[in-house]
Amino acid sequence: MQTFFGSVWWLIVSLGLLxxxxxxxxxxxxxxxGVRVLRFSVGFGRPLWKRVGRDGVEYVVAALPLGGYVRMLDEREGEVAPEERDFAFNRKPVWKRIAIVAAGPGANLVLCVALLWAMFAVGKPDYLPLVGRAEGIAAEAGFEPGDRILRIGQTPVPTWTDAGLALVTxxxxxxxxxxxxxxxxxGTAIRDLELSRIPEGVEERRLLxxxxxxxxQLLLPATPRAIRADSPAARAGIEAGDRLLRIGDRDVRSWDEIGAAxxxxxxxxxxxEVEVERGGERRRLWLTPEWYEDDAGGARWILGLDPPQGEAAYDTTLEHGVVDALPAAVAETWRLTRExxxxxARMVDGRASLxxxxxxxxxxxxxxxxxxxxLAWFLNFLALLSLSLAVxxxxxxxVLDGGHLxxxxxxxxxGSPLSERAVMAGQYVGLALxxxxxxxxxxxxxxxxxxx
Structure with a gap:
């Protein structure tokens, strides 16, 4: 329940700001x-709060926080007094109308740069791009545990987040x-990853x-936090805190390798046969795994070990000085826009899933x-969301700004505006899309x- 209310709260905060x-x-x-603004509304639907400012604009906060609008004086939406027609949106030159419509996405781009500047200035904690284990295509390319990824193609990757995004792309x-x-x-080396060998149809979340x-940092030690009562591990004499070194004929270096072995x-x-280390001494034990079927229909062999708690702490920070953070934020906004x-484009041609x-x-x-x-991760999220809103x-x-443009x-x-009939037809198509x-x-x- 706490997660639900937290999600609702942060959604309102995020969308409200953007x-x-x-x-x-x-x-x-x-x-x-020179256009007269009649209403500035954050949200749609029934007003929760409103007031008229000294400038004559009605400011509104509405009940549905999934958007907003600015209502301007416009002869297409109602009768306009002759003395006010010069202030109507539809009477303005086309370049002014373009500037007004483009200003919304433009504001979100500026906000994206500002948020990324703040993120870089605060410092975003992350993981170093260190390889813990290499399998399949990566192993064939020569990757080894302890390799630190410096660059993917021509793109520097200071963190694992950057490396993961570049590899998945x-x-x-x-x-x-x-x-x-x-x-x-x-020393440095070049590893050639043959990603063209990945079969078609693999889900994007499985590409890495x-x-x-x-x-x-994902490789937790192969040391169980606890042993479940009356389990194969308990009957074999394995104790909490033992470090598993070998299961059968397979060496075990991290927790995730236990299940596979x-x-x-x-x-x-x-x-x-299981080899464990306890108190600096190695011991050999024998255990018989049990077949387990869960309520969801899954089935597997189990030992009765509870995994170690927690996750590895962040070991690097993506940070720039207050001055250097600005060009870094501009460069990052440009990179994210391209991506x-x-x-x-990938979703249109089928390379990426809808x-x-x-x-x-x-x-x-x-x-x-x-x-x-x-804070830094939240600023990063807001920047990405602001950029997405602009795009x-x-x-x-x-019905979107891009359609009006x-x-x-x-x-x-x-040399002349589209007919009202053509505009209305486009509006219906836009609403359907x-x-x-x-x-x-x-x-x-x-x-x-x-x-x-």
């Missing part, structure tokens, strides 16, 4: 272009990449597993989890909840 900046962009430029394109590493044995790289070697009624448009489209449920969950990770609004879909571009080319996108986003959200 929508306010977006609408303020429209508002500010409209006023400077290349894997979606099935594009081979050269990875520069500082080898565990010393298909590559075969596991970060070092057991599933690969266990058989009904067959005992496995966002690249992801849209499951990547998220709705308010997923946004609320991401907002809550990033807020729990600390989404620039899509050439009628498309109308004005056509007007510039043909927007409803479809929202439906897909909600479907993906619900599917994630069911699967998880």
């Amino acid at each position: 929508v306010t900046f977006h609408e303020f962009g429209h508002f500010w430029v409209a006023r400077r272009c 290349a894997a979606m394109d099935r594009r081979d990449v050269a990875v520069e590493v500082r080898a565990a044995a010393g 597993s298909e590559i075969g790289l596991v970060r070092q 057991v599933q690969a070697q266990a058989a009904d009624g067959q005992a496995l 966002t448009f690249g992801m849209l 499951k990547n489209i998220s709705g308010p449920i997923s946004i609320a969950q991401y907002a809550n989890s990033s807020a729990q990770l600390g 989404m609004n620039l899509l050439p879909i009628p 498309l109308y004005y571009l056509i007007e510039l080319i043909k 927007l409803a479809g996108l929202m439906g897909l986003a909600f479907y993906n959200d619900i599917l994630r909840l069911v699967v998880s």
